[in-house]
Amino acid sequence: MELLEIRDVSKIYNRQTVALSNISLNVGEGEFVSIIGPSGAGKSTLLRCINRMIDPSSGAVFFQQNRIDQLPKKKLRQVRTQIGMVFQHYNLVNRLTVFENVLHGRLGYKSTLAGVLGYYDSFERRAAYEILAALGLQEQVFKRCDQLSGGQKQRVGIARALLQRPKMLLCDEPIASLDPSSSKIIMDHLQRISREMKITCLVNLHQVDVAIKYSDRIIGIRNGEVVFDGPPAQITPLIIEQIYGTEAHELILSLETLQPGQKSPVKQSEVAHAAC
Amino acid sequence: MQPVEQTNLFFRQRRWSSLLGFVLIGLLSLGSAWLTEFDSVRAVTSFLKALNWLFTRFHPTVESLAKLPKIGEKMAETILMAITATMMAAGISMVLAIIGSQTTRVNSFFGTISRGLASVLRNVPVIGWALILQFSFGQGMITGLLALLFGTTGYLTRAFIETIDGSSDSSVEALRASGANYLHVIRHAVLPSSLPQMMSWILYMIETNVRDATLVGILTGSGIGFLFELYYKGSYYNHASLIVLVIILVVIGIETLSNQIRRIIL
Ligand SMILES: Nc1ncnc2c1ncn2[C@@H]1O[C@H](COP(=O)(O)OP(=O)(O)OP(=O)(O)O)[C@@H](O)[C@H]1O
Ligand SMILES: [Mg+2]
Numbered sequence: 001m002e003l004l005e006i007r008d009v010s011k012i013y014n015r016q017t018v019a020l021s022n023i024s025l026n027v028g029e030g031e032f033v034s035i036i037g038p039s040g041a042g043k044s045t046l047l048r049c050i051n052r053m054i055d056p057s058s059g060a061v062f063f064q065q066n067r068i069d070q071l072p073k074k075k076l077r078q079v080r081t082q083i084g085m086v087f088q089h090y091n092l093v094n095r096l097t098v099f100e101n102v103l104h105g106r107l108g109y110k111s112t113l114a115g116v117l118g119y120y121d122s123f124e125r126r127a128a129y130e131i132l133a134a135l136g137l138q139e140q141v142f143k144r145c146d147q148l149s150g151g152q153k154q155r156v157g158i159a160r161a162l163l164q165r166p167k168m169l170l171c172d173e174p175i176a177s178l179d180p181s182s183s184k185i186i187m188d189h190l191q192r193i194s195r196e197m198k199i200t201c202l203v204n205l206h207q208v209d210v211a212i213k214y215s216d217r218i219i220g221i222r223n224g225e226v227v228f229d230g231p232p233a234q235i236t237p238l239i240i241e242q243i244y245g246t247e248a249h250e251l252i253l254s255l256e257t258l259q260p261g262q263k264s265p266v267k268q269s270e271v272a273h274a275a276c
Numbered sequence: 277m278q279p280v281e282q283t284n285l286f287f288r289q290r291r292w293s294s295l296l297g298f299v300l301i302g303l304l305s306l307g308s309a310w311l312t313e314f315d316s317v318r319a320v321t322s323f324l325k326a327l328n329w330l331f332t333r334f335h336p337t338v339e340s341l342a343k344l345p346k347i348g349e350k351m352a353e354t355i356l357m358a359i360t361a362t363m364m365a366a367g368i369s370m371v372l373a374i375i376g377s378q379t380t381r382v383n384s385f386f387g388t389i390s391r392g393l394a395s396v397l398r399n400v401p402v403i404g405w406a407l408i409l410q411f412s413f414g415q416g417m418i419t420g421l422l423a424l425l426f427g428t429t430g431y432l433t434r435a436f437i438e439t440i441d442g443s444s445d446s447s448v449e450a451l452r453a454s455g456a457n458y459l460h461v462i463r464h465a466v467l468p469s470s471l472p473q474m475m476s477w478i479l480y481m482i483e484t485n486v487r488d489a490t491l492v493g494i495l496t497g498s499g500i501g502f503l504f505e506l507y508y509k510g511s512y513y514n515h516a517s518l519i520v521l522v523i524i525l526v527v528i529g530i531e532t533l534s535n536q537i538r539r540i541i542l
Contacts, residue, residue, distance in 0.1 A: 053453055080455035091450035095468050104464055108455020115460040157450075164454055 002026040003167060003200055004050065009059030011045050011224075019045040020224040022059070029167070030198040032191060034211035037221035038244050043204040046221065047170045050202070051083045052076060064167065081108035084161025084199075086171040090153040094146040098137060098156050101145055102128045105163030124163070131159045135189060151182030158189060168200040169193065176206055187214050208240060336518040343515050347503065347522055354499035355526065357417065358485035361424035366478050368429050369394075373436030379445050380466055382458075391437070397430025402488050406495045415497040423492050428481050435477045436470070444469040472541045479534035486530055490523055 004027040011020040019042045027033055035043050048054040050061055052068055061068040066079050084105070092101045106124050107115045120128075132141055135155040145153060154174060161169055171190065175183035191214050194201045205211045211218050212232040220228030220243035227242050228235075308314075374380045376390035400408070405423035413419040447465040456464070493501020500519060507515040 051453055053449065077455040077457060080453060083453075085450065085453040087446065087450060089446055091446040093444075093447045093465050093468050095472070100464075104451055104456070105454055107451060107457075107460045107464065110460070112457060112459050115456065116463045118464065160450070160454070 003029045003064060004202075005060075005062040006046075006050070007060045007062070009046075009049055009056045009061060011042070011049060011054065012057045018224055020049065020056070023221075023224070023226055025219065025226065025229065027168075027200055027202065030194055030200055032194040032201045032214060032216045033203070033219060034215040034217075035202065035204045035219045035221060036206075036208055036211050036243060041221045042224040043221055044172050045224075047085075047172050047202060047204060050170060051080055051085065053085075077108060081164050082167045084164050084166035084169045086154070086157050086161055086169060086174045088173040088176045090150075090157045092145045092153055092156055092160075095144065097142050097144055098132065098148070098159075099128060099141050101156055102132060102159045102163055105160040108164060128159070128163055131162050132156075135159055149182070150178050151185055154178065154182070154186050155189065158186070158193075162193070162197075162199075166199060168202065171201060171203040173204050173206060175210070183210070190214070208235070333513050334517045335514065336521060337514040340512075340514040340518045343518065347500070347515075347519055350500045350503045351522055351526060353417075354489045354493060354501070355486055355530075357421055357499060358424065358489040359482055361421050361489075362428055362478060362482045362485050365425050365428035365432055365481070366474075368425075369432035369436050370474075372429070372433040373440060374462060374466070376433065377437045377440040379441050379448050380462060390433070394430045394433035394437075397426050398434060399430070400427070402427040402492060403495065406492045410496065417496075417498045420489065420492045420496040420498045423496070424485050424489060427488075428485060432477060432481060436474055439470045439473045439477070440466055443473065475541050476538050479538060483527070483531050483534060487523075487527055 006023055006025050009020055009023045010018070012018050023046060035046065037043055045054060049056045050063070050068070052061075052071075056069055059069070063079060064082065066075070068076070068079060071079060093104070103118075103120050103124065105128075106120060110119075129138075129141065132138060135158060137152065137155055137159065140148060140152060140156075145156060148156065157174075158169075169190070174190070175186050178186065187210060190201050190203065193199050203211075203215075212235055215232055218228065218230065218232055218235060219226060220239065222243055222245065228239050309316075372390045372394055375382060375386050376394065378387075381387035381390075402423050405426045406419060409419045409422050409426075413422065444466045447469060448461055451461045451465045489499060490501045490504070493499035494505050495501070497505075500523065504516055504519045507513075507519065
């Protein structure tokens with residue numbers, strides 16, 4: 001069985017806004033999947049229906065045999081420890097140190113008392129340090145998070161998610177607030193995480209070129225429906241237009257250089273702006 | 277329409293409406309002056325008379341200095357009352373704010389209850405609470421303390437809710453997504469992000485409450501307010517003026533101190 005199975009999931013906000021309609025997909029272990037689509041397509045909603053930060057209106061979500069949409073609270077917490085989340089705005093506690101923020105990744109495993117007291121054992125602390133070092137943050141360990149650059153903050157966010165020892169990472173536009181060089185660092189780390197640690201990555205992206213460069217598979221969403229699902233090699237200007245509609249025009253211009261089937265680095269900044 | 281024209285029109289309309297506002301306010305003040313028979317000439321002359329009285333009669337003398345220990349004792353009592361009321365209010369407000377905040381509320385029912393309660397407490401002035409509470413508790417320290425407690429709880433709850441919603445929204449989402457439970461989230465995301473700001477509000481309320489406690493004291497017959505009234509009614513204006521002086525000095529002192537603390541924690 002696949003790691004994640006989404007079956008016929010729909011989400012309707014306030015009985016009127018249809019954010020997702022009958023989405024079905026399977027994601028396997030270690031896959032690197034990008035989700036692209038215009039603003040308001042439902043990308044964030046889809047990610048949050050997986051770990052139930054948003055409750056789907058109908059359909060079923062299976063993760064490691066657990067039917068997430070029907071889990072009781074306590075079991076849901078357990079499943080959430082297996083799913084790390086990375087955010088566009090990092091969502092760190094800015095007044096705390098890097099180290100404390102990363103250790104937050106362990107809270108899901110703790111009893112109320114141990115968690116409230118902030119008790120972390122030496123294994124957890126060692127692991128936190130090692131993960132930070134692997135992400136190139138060994139100099140920053142005891143700095144307060146509000147003293148970090150955006151790229152560093154995002155690496156702290158990733159470290160926190162990794163300390164959960166997750167099976168899967170959900171990344172909601174992890175590079176949308178970063179400059180191109182920080183973006184590359186973050187995407188390279190995510191790629192390494194999926195390849196070397198076999199952690200599945202589901203990444204919402206605005207930049208088509210980045211999605212093409214890094215993904216094993218791309219899912220295109222428009223108006224809450226999956227309009228494309230396949231390897232990056234199959235992305236063509238026509239498909240971009242199907243995903244982005246009228247917005248696609250500039251995207252296609254900047255992808256002109258891209259022949260079907262070839263992973264080519266397109267000028268990142270242009271595409272980033274076109275897609276925003 | 278061109279965007280430039282549109283914005284020009286917008287600002288023209290803005291100007292007209294603010295002009296209209298001024299005219300209305302002017303008319304209102306004239307009207308109310310006439311209604312209350314406010315006589316500006318008399319107002320100035322009686323103000324001058326009051327100043328004259330202040331300088332000739334209302335000032336401390338050497339004899340009144342003998343009352344200083346007594347005044348000091350009552351002042352300390354009043355400050356303690358203000359601090360006690362504020363700290364108790366802070367504890368209650370913390371709970372109410374966590375329940376009432378959009379970010380951390382348990383459910384919308386309790387959220388509404390908590391915010392409603394805070395709003396009622398806040399919208400009755402402290403003096404109003406003192407008057408109301410006198411019916412059940414009579415005159416004395418308890419009435420004053422409760423009056424301050426009520427008003428402060430209303431105010432701090434509102435301030436704390438805004439602090440929580442403003443500073444911890446996104447990290448709360450992150451911790452919940454990682455499987456942390458409610459109390460973990462409060463302890464590790466909400467409190468670290470909001471405590472410094474909350475401390476600052478508490479200091480501010482202590483300042484305000486020292487001032488209010490003297491007023492409430494006059495009403496409820498406790499603390500420095502009571503002593504002031506005693507001297508004032510007995511025409512011991514020199515003693516009374518010494519009290520005013522002490523209050524002013526204490527209030528300034530507390531403000532300076534709390535500004536210092538604020539600089540350290542924020
Ligand atoms: N909390 C909410 N309440 C009501 N409607 C919402 C809510 N969140 C999202 N929506 C609506 O659902 C639709 C999908 O939103 P979603 O945030 O999932 O889009 P997105 O693809 O992530 O967009 P973006 O690229 O701008 O982040 C939009 O029409 C949005 O207005
Ligand atoms: Mg989004």
